[in-house]
Amino acid sequence: MSVNRLTASKVLIGVLPALLIIAASAVAMYKIKYLGYNLEAVTQSESYHLEMVMDFNGHSSPIDISMALPKSLPNQTVSDEAFGSEDLKFSFQKTGLNRRGKWGAGSIEGKRQLNYTATIITKNIKYEIDSTIMPSQEIPNNAAFYLLPDSMIQSEDPAINLLVDSLHLSSDSSVLYNSKIIYEFATFGLNYVRYSGTIDAVTAYHLNEASCGGKSRIMAALARNLGIPARLVGGKILSSGQSKATHIWVEFYVKGYWVPFCPTNKYFAEIPSNYLILYYGEVPFITHTKDINFKYYFNLKKRLTSTVAGLNKLKKNPLDILNIWATFKKVAISLELLKIIIMLPIGILAVVFFRNIIGLETFGTFMPALIAIGFRDTGLWNGVLLFSLIMCFGSVVRILLDKLHLLHTPRLAILLSTVVLFNLGLTAVGVSLGYLNFARVALFPMIILTLTVERLSIITEESGIWNALRIAFLTMIVASSSYAIMSSRFLQSIVITFPETILVVIAIYIYIGRYSGFRLIEFTRFKHLLVRS
Amino acid sequence: MALLDIFKKLPSKKGIVGINKRNLDLIYTHNKRSFFPNVDNKILCKNVLKEHNIPVPKTLFVVDSPKVLKKWNLELASYDHFVIKPNRGFGGNGIKLIKRKDDSFYSSGEEMTQDDINFHLQQICNGAFSIDNTSDTAYFEETITNHPELSLFTLDGQDGITDIRIIYQDNIPLMAMLRAPTKESDGKANLHQGGIGIGIDLDSSLTTNGCHKNNFITQHPDNKTNLKGHEIPFFQEMLEYGAKISDIVRLGYIGVDFVCDASQGAMVLEVNARPGLNIQLANQDGLGTKIK
Numbered sequence: 001m002s003v004n005r006l007t008a009s010k011v012l013i014g015v016l017p018a019l020l021i022i023a024a025s026a027v028a029m030y031k032i033k034y035l036g037y038n039l040e041a042v043t044q045s046e047s048y049h050l051e052m053v054m055d056f057n058g059h060s061s062p063i064d065i066s067m068a069l070p071k072s073l074p075n076q077t078v079s080d081e082a083f084g085s086e087d088l089k090f091s092f093q094k095t096g097l098n099r100r101g102k103w104g105a106g107s108i109e110g111k112r113q114l115n116y117t118a119t120i121i122t123k124n125i126k127y128e129i130d131s132t133i134m135p136s137q138e139i140p141n142n143a144a145f146y147l148l149p150d151s152m153i154q155s156e157d158p159a160i161n162l163l164v165d166s167l168h169l170s171s172d173s174s175v176l177y178n179s180k181i182i183y184e185f186a187t188f189g190l191n192y193v194r195y196s197g198t199i200d201a202v203t204a205y206h207l208n209e210a211s212c213g214g215k216s217r218i219m220a221a222l223a224r225n226l227g228i229p230a231r232l233v234g235g236k237i238l239s240s241g242q243s244k245a246t247h248i249w250v251e252f253y254v255k256g257y258w259v260p261f262c263p264t265n266k267y268f269a270e271i272p273s274n275y276l277i278l279y280y281g282e283v284p285f286i287t288h289t290k291d292i293n294f295k296y297y298f299n300l301k302k303r304l305t306s307t308v309a310g311l312n313k314l315k316k317n318p319l320d321i322l323n324i325w326a327t328f329k330k331v332a333i334s335l336e337l338l339k340i341i342i343m344l345p346i347g348i349l350a351v352v353f354f355r356n357i358i359g360l361e362t363f364g365t366f367m368p369a370l371i372a373i374g375f376r377d378t379g380l381w382n383g384v385l386l387f388s389l390i391m392c393f394g395s396v397v398r399i400l401l402d403k404l405h406l407l408h409t410p411r412l413a414i415l416l417s418t419v420v421l422f423n424l425g426l427t428a429v430g431v432s433l434g435y436l437n438f439a440r441v442a443l444f445p446m447i448i449l450t451l452t453v454e455r456l457s458i459i460t461e462e463s464g465i466w467n468a469l470r471i472a473f474l475t476m477i478v479a480s481s482s483y484a485i486m487s488s489r490f491l492q493s494i495v496i497t498f499p500e501t502i503l504v505v506i507a508i509y510i511y512i513g514r515y516s517g518f519r520l521i522e523f524t525r526f527k528h529l530l531v532r533s
Numbered sequence: 534m535a536l537l538d539i540f541k542k543l544p545s546k547k548g549i550v551g552i553n554k555r556n557l558d559l560i561y562t563h564n565k566r567s568f569f570p571n572v573d574n575k576i577l578c579k580n581v582l583k584e585h586n587i588p589v590p591k592t593l594f595v596v597d598s599p600k601v602l603k604k605w606n607l608e609l610a611s612y613d614h615f616v617i618k619p620n621r622g623f624g625g626n627g628i629k630l631i632k633r634k635d636d637s638f639y640s641s642g643e644e645m646t647q648d649d650i651n652f653h654l655q656q657i658c659n660g661a662f663s664i665d666n667t668s669d670t671a672y673f674e675e676t677i678t679n680h681p682e683l684s685l686f687t688l689d690g691q692d693g694i695t696d697i698r699i700i701y702q703d704n705i706p707l708m709a710m711l712r713a714p715t716k717e718s719d720g721k722a723n724l725h726q727g728g729i730g731i732g733i734d735l736d737s738s739l740t741t742n743g744c745h746k747n748n749f750i751t752q753h754p755d756n757k758t759n760l761k762g763h764e765i766p767f768f769q770e771m772l773e774y775g776a777k778i779s780d781i782v783r784l785g786y787i788g789v790d791f792v793c794d795a796s797q798g799a800m801v802l803e804v805n806a807r808p809g810l811n812i813q814l815a816n817q818d819g820l821g822t823k824i825k
Contacts, residue, residue, distance in 0.1 A: 356553060357537070405652050408659035458661075462626060463726065516554040517541030526549050528749050529813060 013514055017507035024503040037497060048238050050276070051299040052116040056292040058108030063088060065103040065288045068234065068279035069116065075271050076122045084115040098279045119303075122238065124273035127259045129179065135171040135227040143253045146229035152200040152282050153217050153232075155224035159202050163218075164225050171226045175254055179261070179269070182222045186215045186263035212264040216250040219263060229253035231280055233260065238274045240302045246278065246285050340373060342495050343486040345502045347372060350481035356512050359519025360474045363455045368478035370448045375483045377440040383483070384476055386426065386441045387449075391472065393422050394453030395460070402457075416450040423449075548819030550810060559824070563702065563785030564806050571782040572804040573664060576620050576672055578782065579801075585781055587774045588800040590792070593673040596654050605654070605673060606647060614676040617653065619662040621669050625723040627662030629653060630676065630693075641719060677800070680793040682766050685758050686713035686731070693720030697733070697771060697791040700808050700820070704779045706772055707823040709733040710815035711740060711765065716755050729753065730815030731760050738768035744814035767799035778804060788812075 031037040054065065069092075070078045083090050088105040103114050139147070149155040164170075167185055169178050191209035199207070201221035204214035216232055223230035230252050237247050249262040260271040271277075278285060288294045348369045354360045362368050375383030397418045401411050423441050430439030452475075460468040485491060495501045523530065544551055550559070572578050579589040593615060594608045595601075609615055612633070619627040629640045631650070638645045645653075654671045656662070663669035676694075679687060683695045693714035700707045710730045714720045717727035724730050729750065732741040743750045743760040752759055765771075775789045778801070788808025792800050813819055 357540075359552070405648075407655060408661050514557065515537060515541070516551075516557045517537055518544045518549075518551040519553060520540070522544070522551045525747050526544070526551075526813065528747070529549050529817065529819060530543070530547055532817060 013510060017510045020503045020507040020510075024498075024500040027500045028498045031498065046273075047119055047121045047303050048240075048276075049301040049303055050116075050118050050120050050236075050238075051301075052296065053299060054103075054114040054286075054288075054294065054296040055111065056114075056288070056294045057111050058105075058292055060107050060109045061289070061292075063103070063105045063108045063289050063292065065114065065286070065294075066093065066100050067116065067286045068283065069099045069101045070118065070120065070235075070276055070278050071099050073277055075125050076120060076276055078118050078120055080117070080119040082117045084113070084117075086112045086114065088112065088114065095283075096281070098281070098283060100279075120238065120276055122273050122276055125260075125271050127254075127257060127269040129176040129254055129259060129269055131174050131176045133175045133255050134173075135175055135178065137175070137255050139229060139253065143229040146231045146253065147224050147227065149221075149224065150282065152198070153220045153224065153230075154200065154202050155221040157202050157221070159205050160221045160225050163205060164222060167222075169222060169226055175228060175252070178223070178226055178228065179252060179259075182219050183261050183263060183268050185222075186210075186219045187266055190215055190218065190263075192264065212262075213248040215263040216248045219250045219261060223250075223252050231258070232282060233277055234279045234283070234285055236276045236278060236298060237265075238276055238300055240300055242297050242299050244297050247275070249275070251280075339492055339496070340376065340486075342499060342502075343492060344369065344373075345505050346491060346495060347482045347486040349505065349508070350478055350485055352509060352512055354474075354478045354481070355519075356515065357519060359521035360478060361471050362475040362478050363452050363471060367448060367452060368475050369482045370445055371452075371475070371479040372482035372486060374444040374448070375479065376487065377443040378438065380480060380483055382438055382441075384480070386438070386444070387476070389426070390419060390422060390441075390444070390449055391453060391456060394419055394449065395457060398453055398457040412450060412454060415453060416446060419450050419453065420446055544819075545821060548821030549813060550820040550824070552810065554821075555810060559702070559786045560807055564787075565783070568783040569806050572784065572787070572806050573621050575618065575622075575803055576670065578804055581781060582778070582801055582804075585777060587777065587781075588797065590677060590794075590800055590802065591675045593675055595673075596658060596671040599658075602651060602654055602658075605650070609673060612675070616674045616676055617650070617657070618672055618674055619657040619669050620672055621663040621665075622657075623662075623664045625721055625726065627653075627657055628721075630720065677792045677802075678795040680766050680795050680798075682764070683711070683793055685756075685763070686711065686729075686753060693718075694722065694792060696722050696802055697765060697768075697793065698788050698805075698808065698812060699771060699775050699791065700788045700812060701775055701779055701786070702824060703785050704776045705825075706735055706775060707820060708812050708816050708818075709735055709768075710812045713753070715745070715753075724809070724811045724815075729760075730811055732812075732816030732818070733765055733768070735772070738765050739763065740765065742815070742817045744811065744817075747814065749814070749817060765793070767793055770799040774799065774801060 028037075050070075052067065054067075056063070056065075065088075069081075070076065072078050083101065085103055088103040088108070091102050091104075093100040093102050101116060147155075149157070154160060163185075167181050169181055171178075190204065192215070193209045193211060195211040195214070199210055199214035199217070201214070201217040204210035204218045210218065213232075220230035220232060230250055233249050233251055235247055235249070237245075247262075247264070249260060249264070249267075251258040251260050253259075259269050260275075261268060262270075262272075262275075265272070286296060348366065351362075351366060351369050354362070354368075355365070371383075371387065374387070378386055394415060397415060401414060404411075406414070423444060423446065427439045427442040430441065456468050456472060459471060518526075544554075570577075571581070576592060576595060579592060582589050593612065594605050596605065614633070615631055617627075617629045617631060622628065629645075631645065632639045638647070638650060657669055657671035660666050660668045679694055686695050687693055695711055695713040697709060697711050699709040710732050712722035712724060712728050712730055714722050714728050719726070722728045724744075727746070729743055729745045731743040733739070734741055740760055740763045743753075745754055751761065771789075771791045775791075778789055779785055779787060782804060784804075784806050786806075786808075788805040790802040790805065792802050794800060810820070
C-alpha cells in the first residue's frame with residue numbers, strides 16, 4: 001500500500017517537471033507563432049534619465065539663465081521633460097535649429113537650484129556616403145549658410161588654403177574621398193589636447209593640436225573650403241554618473257543628409273548610441289548672469305524601457321491578458337516594480353543552488369535574495385559597501401544594547417530604529433556630497449538589515465567573530481549572484497515577454513527538491529570518509 | 534545534470550548520507566511534521582518518557598510566567614548545582630550549568646549574580662534561544678555527575694558532561710557515539726562547537742574511533758587518552774530505552790541523547806527529530822549502509 005503510494009509519487013515527480021516545461025513551451029510557441037510575440041518586440045532599450053542641475057546665489061539682482069535643450073531627432077528621442085524653476089520664470093526659446101530653456105527673474109536674493117529632467121533614448125546611426133557624390137552636389141538654401149566662413153571656422157584663411165593643398169584635397173574629388181582625408185587629418189594628424197577654452201580652426205592648425213572643438217572646427221573649415229556645407233554639433237556623451245563636460249563633433253551636408261563625424265572618439269560617418277545632440281552651430285551650451293556663483297552638472301542614470309514600436313505592436317494583441325506589461329500598466333504598477341516581482345522566482349535560483357547544491361551557509365534562507373533587491377537601487381558595489389557599513393554600525397549598537405540588559409523584542413526595536421536613523425544619515429551625506437546612488441540606501445529593506453545584524457551578533461556570541469564574518473561573506477556572495485540574475489537585461493526581457501518561464505524554473509526547483517546527492521562542501525566535510533575504504 | 538549525478542552516486546556508493554539525503558529519505562519520510570513538538574518541547578517529552586518508565590533527569594523548576602521568575606532561588610535553595618535550559622532550544626544554545634558556592638553563583642568559571650540569572654531566564658522566555666524565535670519556557674534541571682568510567686574523557690576540574698547519542702530508524706539502532714567536551718568547546722559536548730565524537734560498536738558496547746571537527750582522531754586532543762576500547766556503562770539499558778521511544782513520540786527517525794549518571798545510571802537527556810550527520814565521522818562509517 002505504502003509502496004504503491006511511494007512509486008505513484010515518484011512517477012508524479014518524474015512527470016511534473018516535464019509537464020511544466022511542455023506547458024511553458026506550448027504557451028511560448030503559441031504566443032510567438034500566432035500572437036506575433038518576439039523578444040525583439042519587447043526587448044528593452046537602454047534609456048537615460050537625464051538631469052541637469054544648476055545652482056546659483058542671487059544678490060537681489062536680475063537673473064537670466066539660458067541652456068540648450070535636447071530635442072527628438074532621428075538618433076534620439078526626448079520625453080518626459082520636466083523643469084524645476086523655484087521662483088524664477090521658465091520659458092522656451094526657439095532659435096533656428098536650436099531649442100533653449102530660459103529661466104529669468106527681476107530680483108533674486110539667496111541660493112536657488114534649477115533643474116531640467118528628461119528621458120533620453122538614443123541610437124547608433126551609420127551613414128554610407130555614395131562615392132559618386134561630388135562637392136558640386138545641389139545645395140539647398142538652408143544648408144548654404146554652412147558654407148560661409150566665420151570667426152571660428154575661417155574656411156577662407158590662407159592657412160586653410162595651404163592645408164587643403166598639402167592634403168591634396170580637391171573639389172574635383174568625391175565628397176567621400178575628401179571626407180576621409182579630412183577626418184584622418186583631424187583624427188590622427190592633430191594631437192589631442194584637452195583645452196578648457198575655445199580654439200578656432202586656424203589656431204588649431206598653427207598649434208598642431210586641439211581638443212574636440214578645435215578638431216571639429218578644422219574639419220568644418222576644410223569642408224567649407226571645398227564647398228561642402230559643415231556645421232558643429234554640441235552634445236553630451238551619455239554615461240551613468242555626474243559630470244560637467246560637454247562634447248563637440250561635426251556634420252557634413254551630403255545630398256540631403258547631415259552626416260556626423262567625431263574625430264575625437266573616432267567615428268566616421270557615424271553617431272554612436274551614447275551621443276546626445278544638444279545644439280547646432282557655434283552657440284554656448286549655457287549662459288548666465290555673471291557673479292552669481294553659478295554651478296551646474298549633469299546627472300545621468302541608465303534605465304531600461306521597452307521600445308515604443310514593440311509595445312504598440314503588442315497592444316493590438318487580441319490576447320492582451322497574456323501581455324503582463326499591458327496588464328500591469330492598467331493598474332499603474334511601474335515597470336521597475338514589475339521587474340522586481342517577476343524576477344524574484346528566477347533570482348532565488350541562486351539561493352536554492354548555493355544552499356542545496358553547494359551548501360553555503362547564509363543568514364536566513366531567503367535573506368540574500370531580499371538583500372539583492374536592496375542592491376537594485378544602489379548598484380552592486382555601492383550596495384555591498386553600504387551593507388557592510390550598516391552591519392558594522394549595527395553590531396556596535398548591538399554590543400552597547402547588550403550592556404543595558406533589555407528584553408529581546410524592545411531591543412530589536414531599538415536596533416531597527418538606530419539602523420533607520422543611520423540609513424537616513426547616510427542618505428543625507430550622500431545627497432550633500434552628490435553621490436546620489438549612495439543616497440538611495442534609504443530604500444534598503446530595514447527590517448531585513450536589522451534581523452541580519454541580530455543574526456550576526458548571535459553567531460558572533462555563539463561561535464566567534466570569524467565564523468560570523470565568514471557567513472556574512474557567503475551571504476554577500478549569494479546576494480550578489482541573486483542580484484546578477486535579477487538585473488540581467490537578457491533574462492528580464494525573456495521573463496517579461498514570456499512569464500511562463502517561471503514554470504520552467506519551478507520544474508528546476510522540483511528537480512533540485514528531489515536531489516539527494518552531496519552538497520559540494522560535504523565533499524570536504526566527509527573527505528576522510530570518502531577516501532577510506 | 535551529469536555532475537549532479539556524480540554528486541549523488543559517489544557518496545551513495547560509499548554509503549555516506551549528506552544533508553539532502555538525510556532530509557529527503559530519513560526525516561521527511563519518517564517524521565511527520567505534526568509530531569515534531571513531541572520532542573521539541575523538552576519538558577513535555579521528559580514527562581511522557583517518565584510515564585513510560587524511561588528515566589530522565591529531574592525537572593526542578595519551570596519558569597513559564599513572569600510571576601514565578603524570581604522564585605527560583607527559593608525553590609532551588611537545597612541545590613548547589615543545577616542547569617538552566619530553554620524548553621524549545623536547539624543545538625545546545627542557551628544552556629547554562631550553574632554552581633552555587635557561598636551564596637554566589639558561577640557558570641563556566643564566571644560569577645553570575647542573581648540578576649544575571651534572572652536576565653538569562655527572561656532572554657529564554659522571550660524566545661532568544663527557541664528553535665523558531667517565539668516565546669519559550671525556561672526550566673531548571675538537576676545536574677548529572679558523569680559516571681566514573683566516562684570521566685576519563687573530561688578534563689579535571691572542568692564542568693561539562695559527556696553524552697551518548699544513538700540514532701534509531703523505526704526502533705532499530707543504526708549508530709551510536711559518545712560526545713565529550715574539550716577545552717575548545719568550553720565544556721559543551723556539541724561537535725560543531727569543538728567537542729569530540731567517539732564511535733561506539735553497537736554489539737560490544739566498546740568505543741571505536743573518534744573525530745574532532747572533520748578529522749579522524751585516536752586520542753583525546755586535551756588529555757591524550759586513547760579513545761578506543763572503552764566500555765560504555767549501562768549501554769544495553771540505553772539501547773532498550775531508546776528502542777521504545779520512536780513509538781512513544783511517534784517519530785520514525787530520531788537521535789536519542791543519553792547521559793550516564795554516577796548514581797542513577799542511564800537516563801534520556803533529550804530526543805532529537807533532526808539528528809546531525811557527524812555520527813558518521815565518529816564511527817568512520819556511513820549511515821547509508823545501515824539504513825533499511
